[in-house]
Amino acid sequence: MPDLMTKIRIVAPKSLSYTVISTLYDLNVFHVHRYEQNNQGHAHGLSAHDHTADDLRLDIGAPLEQAEQNSRALLQVRAIKTILGISELKNHASPHKDMMYRISALHDKLQDIHSKRNKAEQQLAHQQSLLSTVRALEKLGVEYSISGLRYVTAFVGTLKNLAVEHALKVQGIQSEFASTPLGQDHLAVIIVQRGHESKARALLHDAGFAPLSLDQYKNLNSQELEHAAERDEKMLKELDTRLTSIRDEQKQHILDYEVLLQEEIKKAELPLQFATTARSFIATGYVPKKLFVEIKNALEHAAKHSIHIEEQHIDHHDDVPVKLHNSPQKKNFEILTRLYELPSYFELDPTSLLFITFPIFYGIMLGDVIYGLILFFLFFFLKRKIPDAKAWFNVLMYAALMSIVFGVVFGEYLGFEHVSVETGQSLCQNVGVCLHKEIIEAHGESEIVYSFPRLINRAHDTVNVFGIELLSVLAFSVIVGALHLNFGLLLGFWNVYHAHGLRLAMLEKASWFVMQIGLAIIVLSKMSLIIIPWWIGLIIFFVSGVMLFLGEGAKGIVEIPGLFSNMLSYMRLGALGLASVVLAVVINDGLALPLMGKGGIFIVIAILIMIVGHAINIGLGVIGPFLHGIRLHYVEFYSKFFHGGGSEYTPFGKKAQMEGE
Amino acid sequence: MAEAGLIGIAAAIVFVGSALAAAWAQSRIGVAVVGAMAEKESLFGKGLILTVIPETIVIIGFVVAFLIVGLAG
Numbered sequence: 254m255p256d257l258m259t260k261i262r263i264v265a266p267k268s269l270s271y272t273v274i275s276t277l278y279d280l281n282v283f284h285v286h287r288y289e290q291n292n293q294g295h296a297h298g299l300s301a302h303d304h305t306a307d308d309l310r311l312d313i314g315a316p317l318e319q320a321e322q323n324s325r326a327l328l329q330v331r332a333i334k335t336i337l338g339i340s341e342l343k344n345h346a347s348p349h350k351d352m353m354y355r356i357s358a359l360h361d362k363l364q365d366i367h368s369k370r371n372k373a374e375q376q377l378a379h380q381q382s383l384l385s386t387v388r389a390l391e392k393l394g395v396e397y398s399i400s401g402l403r404y405v406t407a408f409v410g411t412l413k414n415l416a417v418e419h420a421l422k423v424q425g426i427q428s429e430f431a432s433t434p435l436g437q438d439h440l441a442v443i444i445v446q447r448g449h450e451s452k453a454r455a456l457l458h459d460a461g462f463a464p465l466s467l468d469q470y471k472n473l474n475s476q477e478l479e480h481a482a483e484r485d486e487k488m489l490k491e492l493d494t495r496l497t498s499i500r501d502e503q504k505q506h507i508l509d510y511e512v513l514l515q516e517e518i519k520k521a522e523l524p525l526q527f528a529t530t531a532r533s534f535i536a537t538g539y540v541p542k543k544l545f546v547e548i549k550n551a552l553e554h555a556a557k558h559s560i561h562i563e564e565q566h567i568d569h570h571d572d573v574p575v576k577l578h579n580s581p582q583k584k585n586f587e588i589l590t591r592l593y594e595l596p597s598y599f600e601l602d603p604t605s606l607l608f609i610t611f612p613i614f615y616g617i618m619l620g621d622v623i624y625g626l627i628l629f630f631l632f633f634f635l636k637r638k639i640p641d642a643k644a645w646f647n648v649l650m651y652a653a654l655m656s657i658v659f660g661v662v663f664g665e666y667l668g669f670e671h672v673s674v675e676t677g678q679s680l681c682q683n684v685g686v687c688l689h690k691e692i693i694e695a696h697g698e699s700e701i702v703y704s705f706p707r708l709i710n711r712a713h714d715t716v717n718v719f720g721i722e723l724l725s726v727l728a729f730s731v732i733v734g735a736l737h738l739n740f741g742l743l744l745g746f747w748n749v750y751h752a753h754g755l756r757l758a759m760l761e762k763a764s765w766f767v768m769q770i771g772l773a774i775i776v777l778s779k780m781s782l783i784i785i786p787w788w789i790g791l792i793i794f795f796v797s798g799v800m801l802f803l804g805e806g807a808k809g810i811v812e813i814p815g816l817f818s819n820m821l822s823y824m825r826l827g828a829l830g831l832a833s834v835v836l837a838v839v840i841n842d843g844l845a846l847p848l849m850g851k852g853g854i855f856i857v858i859a860i861l862i863m864i865v866g867h868a869i870n871i872g873l874g875v876i877g878p879f880l881h882g883i884r885l886h887y888v889e890f891y892s893k894f895f896h897g898g899g900s901e902y903t904p905f906g907k908k909a910q911m912e913g914e
Numbered sequence: 915m916a917e918a919g920l921i922g923i924a925a926a927i928v929f930v931g932s933a934l935a936a937a938w939a940q941s942r943i944g945v946a947v948v949g950a951m952a953e954k955e956s957l958f959g960k961g962l963i964l965t966v967i968p969e970t971i972v973i974i975g976f977v978v979a980f981l982i983v984g985l986a987g
Contacts, residue, residue: 592959715984722984727977818970825973832976884966887959 255602255899256576257542260286260567263552265560266533270317273536274520276555280548281906284539284574288313288528314524314534323521326353327514329360333507336363337500345907346509356510359503363496370492377485382436384478387470389440392433395467406450412441413461420456421445428453440465516907523905537565539574539902569752573598575899583608585647593887594897600748603886603895610737610890611648611882616655617730618829618878620711621837623667624871625656652878663726663830664707667867668837677703711827712834719780726827734823734889738816741893742766748894760804762893765816768797819889825881833874840866925979932975939968 261283265273277283290313333356334340349355395409418430426449432441441462445453528535540548549562567573575595577587579602586608596602619625629650636646664670671691672680680703681687688703714725742765750758774790777783801809840863848859891897947961 593963594959721981724980727980821974821977822970824977825969828973828976828980831980880962880966881969884963884969887963888967 254578255596255598256578256902258284258539258567258573258576258598258902259542259545260537260539260565260571260573261545261548262563262565263536263538263560264533264562265556267529269556269559270524270534271520272555273552273560274317274523276552277523277536278516278520278906280551280904282540282544282548282904283536283906284902285523285526285905286537286539286572287526288535288537311528311530311535314527314529316524317521320518320521322353323514323517326356327511327518329356330507330510330514333360333363334511336367337496337504337507339500339504339507341508343508343512346512348513349506349509352510352513355506359499359507363499366492366495366499370489370496373485373488373492377482377489380478380482380485383470383473384475384482385435386440386465387473387475387478389433389435390470391475393431393440393442395442404447405444406447406453408441408443408445408453408457408462408464409467410441410462410464411435411438412457412463413438415439415441415460417443417456417460417462420460421453424452424456426453426456519905538905540904541576569599571598572900574902576902577602577604579604579608585644585651586611588644589648589883589886592883593891595899595901596895596897597899599752600896600899601744601894603891606744606890607886608651611886612651612655614826614882614885615652615878616657616659617733617826618881619652619656619833619874620659620663620830621665621667621833621874622657622660624833624867624874625653625658625660627871628656628875629653649875649879652882661706662708663711664705665711665834665837666705668834668841668870669705670707670710670712670838671702671704674701674703711830712838724827724831726830727824730823730826730828731820733826734820734885737823737885737890738819738893739766739769741890745894748896757804760800761809762804764797764800764804764809767800768794768813768816771795771797819892822889823885825885829877829881833870833877836870836873837867840870921982925982928982929972929975929979932972932978936968936970936972936975939971940965943968 263273288311290311390409412432415432418428418432421428421430421443427446428449429444430441431443432439434440438461443453443457524534526536528537545564552560552562575598577584577590577595579587583604586604589607589611590596590602590604616625619628632646632649632653636643636650639646660666671677671693672688677688677690688705690701691704692699692701694700709725709729711724711726715722716725716728717723718728742762746758746762749761771790771793774783774785774793775787776790778785778787778790798810798813801813805812844866845859845863848855848862943965947957947965950957951961
């Protein structure tokens with residue numbers, strides 16, 4: 254079961270809001286139940302049969318006064334972080350004196366530096382562009398009086414395409430052409446005979462010509478510009494050093510401010526979830542039952558006893574938050590519970606059941622000693638590499654262990670069920686491991702081999718079920734399924750009994766047991782294994798049908814075949830295992846061993862085939878058994894007892910540390 | 915011997931048919947689930963379950979194919 258919770262109501266004067274909220278924040282145990290107002294202004298957050306709630310007109314609380322100021326300061330802190338290029342986040346912070354004043358002073362100072370820096374940067378860019386143009390003009394030796402000539406026209410400007418020089422010649426325009434690179438373009442001077450200007454202008458236009466106004470550069474010289482640029486560069490560097498020194502000096506403080514402000518804002522906004530009257534507020538929420546007295550004492554102490562705290566009755570309509578409670582080993586399996594849905598507060602927590610059956614199912618499906626070992630060490634390695642997914646790898650490591658156990662049961666080692674006579678004899682003589690000598694028949698030929706010890710041979714052992722030869726492992730799977738499902742029904746019985754009483758539990762859940770008994774009598778009687786006449790079984794079957802109809806209505810009747818298709822669904826435990834065995838056998842006996850026999854280079858190829866083939870099979874052996882193992886729980890098992898829909902227990906306070914940290 | 919061949923073909927038809935059916939069903943569900951997950955990531959668990967539900971088809975096909983092969987002796 255999830256942790257026991259208790260519903261509490263806190264009533265205190267508004268003047269104590271901050272004190273109470275701060276205490277709650279530090280305690281970090283109060284799961285706030287949001288107060289909602291319906292159209293009539295009646296209280297929803299308070300229990301329905303509470304008359305005081307209806308009589309009082311309650312409003313939704315407003316944020317505390319300091320909320321706005323804190324939000325503004327937080328914006329400033331974020332701006333500071335952007336200017337200084339700080340992107341980290343902190344989780345915890347120690348308090349600071351005069352925080353607000355410091356933030357605002359630092360913000361103003363940084364804004365000033367930042368705007369100066371922007372200005373210097375713009376100026377520098379402008380000077381550099383002037384400088385490069387002036388240098389280019391000086392290089393070409395352009396005289397600034399060039400524009401007023403009598404027999405020729407001069408074009409001075411930037412040009413994208415130098416091919417225009419050739420184009421001018423082709424057009425028969427007499428011209429002089431000079432150019433020098435300027436940035437990505439070229440600075441060009443083109444002197445054209447009078448009378449050809451318009452033609453030349455058109456050609457130049459096509460080549461991306463942009464005229465330069467020479468007047469602008471008349472009074473500039475490169476040396477002065479260089480000095481100015483140097484000055485700006487120096488200033489930029491200076492401002493950058495100042496920013497860096499501020500960054501180094503203040504970084505930890507700034508990160509602290511951010512955390513503290515976020516905390517304060519969170520506190521200041523909490524009253525939005527409260528119900529308030531003119532002078533007081535009412536907070537409703539849930540806390541773990543075992544902590545109630547401690548919480549009550551802490552709040553009363555903080556509020557100097559001007560506070561009223563009461564425990565309230567929890568009924569089945571309450572959305573009680575769920576705090577799962579499991580031992581450290583089982584805690585890993587909570588991820589599987591959460592992956593589907595949290596159980597509701599009034600239900601059994603299925604985590605312990607997953608802890609037992611999920612690895613077993615996985616083991617039955619994979620069931621190979623060497624595969625299990627490889628996966629165990631692989632998951633162990635990955636757990637070290639990816640600490641965030643620690644719980645997943647822990648779950649998978651349990652599953653890999655069960656694969657080893659079932660590998661021993663099935664006597665499978667890397668897909669080998671037996672070794673050849675030679676290997677078997679040498680193992681017995683040299684290592685002292687003597688395997689069982691066996692004669693097997695395959696493809697009409699008999700062969701002597703040394704088999705690994707086993708309880709069941711997955712690929713070959715069969716049982717006779719109603720005259721049909723069925724692989725034992727498939728029959729075994731259905732039996733496992735029947736047990737698992739009936740256990741689920743038993744849990745369902747318990748859940749319904751606790752929620753709605755014995756009558757409904759009998760009709761809804763026990764009826765399924767009755768039905769199975771009825772069917773068993775019919776089948777066993779028909780097979781002449783018992784002396785009870787078969788029609789008694791039929792009557793019992795019909796009785797169970799009526800019980801189901803009374804309990805669940807028509808839906809129950811429709812679900813009758815479902816129970817049996819659910820049981821058959823467990824055949825996948827054996828079927829997936831068979832697929833894995835067959836693939837391994839194909840890799841070993843079908844591909845690798847025949848090649849191995851040929852010797853030479855073929856031995857290398859055979860080893861490669863084994864490595865790649867078994868890697869693929871192990872890959873499938875992780876995905877398949879995992880998905881099907883979890884599916885058997887979610888689809889078949891859960892439908893017998895689980896409703897889910899619980900909401901996570903999220904206490905108001907410091908953000909909880911990541912699990913496993 | 916000819917009969918054994920026919921039994922093999924029968925088993926193959928059962929298996930191929932059920933595999934195609936499961937694949938078709940899964941493809942449709944998978945697309946819908948990925949769409950839903952784009953809206954709400956916490957639907958992964960439910961989506962996964964819905965996606966693997968049709969796998970029962972191929973499992974049952976596999977079992978039936980096995981039973982048919984068993985007929986060959």
